[in-house]
Amino acid sequence: QCERDLAEDDGIRATVLYATNRNVDSENLSQLAALPGPLHSFAADDSTYTNPEISEKKQQQADVTLQNDPFFSRQCIVPQIVELKINAQVMLLKNRAQDLAS
Secondary structure, eight states: OOSSOOOOTTSOOOOOOOSSHHHHHHHHHHHHHHSOSOOEEEEOOOOOOOOTTSOHHHHHHHHHHHHTSHHHHTSOOSOSEEEEOTTOOOOOSSOBTTTBOO
């Protein structure tokens, strides 16, 4: 724990690091519950991209292979559905080029 108060002048709370996902989930739920208003659900829209120069059959096979890859189901740390409230602070798990970064 930091011995000094961290300024939140810009409205962004300092990130709190935890050793387990269980603690992270608990903190996230607590912070979310403290915000007024209803929850809004956002479902993942996973998709694949294959080279358009390959045959349609190979594209379909590649799509099925990618969609069935364990990364998209068991190993992905991002949930299929995220519930948020207006003004909820979020953190990107992966930077998106130069337009969005955590």
